[in-house]
Amino acid sequence: MTDTGATLGDLQRSGRARLAAAGVASAALDAALLLCAATGERREALMAYPERTVDDPAADAYRAMIDRRVAREPVSRILGRREFWGLDFAVAAPVLDPRPDTETLVGAALDWLEERPAARIADLGTGSGCILLALLHERPGDGGLGIDISDAALDVARANAAALGLSARASFAIGDWSAELPDGAMDLIVSNPPYIPSGDIDGLEPEVAVFDPVGALDGGADGLAAYRRIAADLKRVLVPGGAAFLEIGAGQENDVAALLERGGASMVQQIPDLSGRIRCLGAFFRAER
Incomplete structure (x- = not known):
């Protein structure tokens, strides 16, 4: 009534x-x-x-x-839109709802890219494409590839690229993290992989546990499954002198740093968000092999 x-x-x-x-x-x-x-x-x-x-x-x-x-459906999902890095992104059921905290990763990657005239960027588990597309928006000379295991997620990312006028520089492909990337293919890897321990997901706020795709949340028994896969392959897919920036969960900085160092990173940087929490790690690889 x-x-x-x-x-x-x-x-x-x-x-x-x-x-x-x-x-x-x-x-x-x-x-x-x-x-x-x-x-x-x-x-x-x-x-x-x-x-x-x-x-x-x-x-x-x-x-x-x-x-x-x-x-408890999030406002962004009700409206089908989310602002991220000052840009408007479509949000749909197959993708993680972009969070402002992830802008920490974008800012750190842009700082690293500042001295490089052009770069090839891969976004692993791209989802909506928000990280890759925010970087390309700021870097008109760069090109990038978004990889996701979900065809439905890639459809959302492609639509976002088109809406932002970035389709000519952003391509998307289905894949299992970096497994399909050729050796030395990328200058920069970025990723916000799933990092919630499987047993913790049901205890999250309903906005996350119910409405975000579980595949974008579930990091395995200890929350580190995706990092093991990514870290082990970074040295292979990056050019000498390349870098990777990965978002992490609370308290995961030491464990993920150890995985990155084991994978060949010569230095790992801890990057805090505005609240002071370590939000992402930068992994840097020496120019000489």
Whole structure:
């Protein structure tokens, strides 16, 4: 049943109350974002014109969005979009929802690339393509390859590349990490691999455990399965003097660093995010073999 003549203020208050009752910590923000999406209004209008009447189709669309958020579906998945590195990415069921924390990896990779006029980049487990495409957006002379084991994920990545005007420099291929890459093919490897221990996934927030693809989360019994595969092959696929930047889970820095050193890295750098947590590792390989 709809409430004919509902206003922006009415809808925002009712949506916020429902989300708060469902335990959504960001109830006020999420209610506002969803109301803007349903009505086409800007957030400023919600504050300036709460008395503005919303037509029934828009009000019904908003209530349906609130129902989905009450079920703990993330706002980004409800809207089908996520901003990452200031760019707009499509988000769909087959891919991990890009997180702002992963921008730490992008920033670290760009710092390393700064002194290189052009580079060949591979993104292992590319998902939405957000890491690779953010790098290529900043680096107009570079080209890159996104690899994923999921055809459905690659479809999302290709669509994002097209939307960002990067299809000419970004290609995508199905693959098992770096197994299909030729020797010495890449200057830079980037990856945000699955790193959650299998037994911990059910205890994650529903937004992650229910709505992110398990293949993008499950890092095996100890969370390190993907790193073992990636680290063992880096020296082979990188050019002499190449580098890799890998996102890691909390407390994994020493274990992953040991894998990278065992794989031939001459130096491993710990890179913190804005909160001070070690968010990714940089692995660097000597120019001489």
